[in-house]
Amino acid sequence: MTVNSTGRARAQDRGMLEIKNLRVSIEDKLILDNLSLTVNAGEVAAIMGPNGSGKSTLAYVLAGKPAYAVLSGEILLDGENLLELEPNERALKGVFLAFQYPTEIPGVAAMTFLKAALNAQRRARGEGDLTTPDFVRRVREAANALKIDQEMLRRPLNVGFSGGEKKRFEVLQMALLAPRLGVLDFQLIPYHVPLYQQLTDGGRAQPAWARAHP
Numbered sequence: 001m002t003v004n005s006t007g008r009a010r011a012q013d014r015g016m017l018e019i020k021n022l023r024v025s026i027e028d029k030l031i032l033d034n035l036s037l038t039v040n041a042g043e044v045a046a047i048m049g050p051n052g053s054g055k056s057t058l059a060y061v062l063a064g065k066p067a068y069a070v071l072s073g074e075i076l077l078d079g080e081n082l083l084e085l086e087p088n089e090r091a092l093k094g095v096f097l098a099f100q101y102p103t104e105i106p107g108v109a110a111m112t113f114l115k116a117a118l119n120a121q122r123r124a125r126g127e128g129d130l131t132t133p134d135f136v137r138r139v140r141e142a143a144n145a146l147k148i149d150q151e152m153l154r155r156p157l158n159v160g161f162s163g164g165e166k167k168r169f170e171v172l173q174m175a176l177l178a179p180r181l182g183v184l185d186f187q188l189i190p191y192h193v194p195l196y197q198q199l200t201d202g203g204r205a206q207p208a209w210a211r212a213h214p
Contacts, residue, residue, distance in 0.1 A: 104158045139172075142176050
């Protein structure tokens with residue numbers, strides 16, 4: 001597993017994400033063995049390697065998936081140990097995981113899901129809920145920037161979406177939530193590169209970490 005990173009960090013922002021001597025297993029099989037990694041604010045880091053090298057494992061551990069056993073080590077986000085937080089607490093701290101295979105959820109409207117997620121983040125910051133007109137305006141602006149068909153937003157969450165549409169919707173969530181740490185558990189292929197560029201161009205992106213297949 002190798003790491004490539006791009007971006008420029010200011011001195012006061014160095015070490016936004018620090019992973020120290022992380023050892024992780026699942027079902028008694030050791031997956032990550034003494035992994036250490038530092039990602040500075042403003043950087044985009046690509047984690048690359050063959051299947052089974054631990055890329056998705058690292059993404060899931062960052063987000064707090066309970067199936068994985070952390071044997072030792074630390075994961076610090078802005079100096080706070082994420083391993084001491086529940087998954088929902090990590091999300092409220094600004095950790096976002098875009099799934100490689102998002103789940104279809106019939107009966108939950110995509111717009112309802114987005115509004116609930118946005119307002120949960122706002123409440124955690126002590127802010128009020130968005131009004132419906134403000135919410136709709138934000139979603140439409142972000143969807144237009146990412147070239148997402150408005151018809152997608154009227155469907156149940158991920159239901160009937162193509163693989164590319166699911167990834168675009170994951171990136172739409174990231175654009176709207178503006179997380180401190182974005183983890184993209186995607187296969188990196190040329191088709192997806194414009195999505196990543198749209199998040200980073202023009203200084204609009206939040207600091208991001210990504211993993212990808214070679």
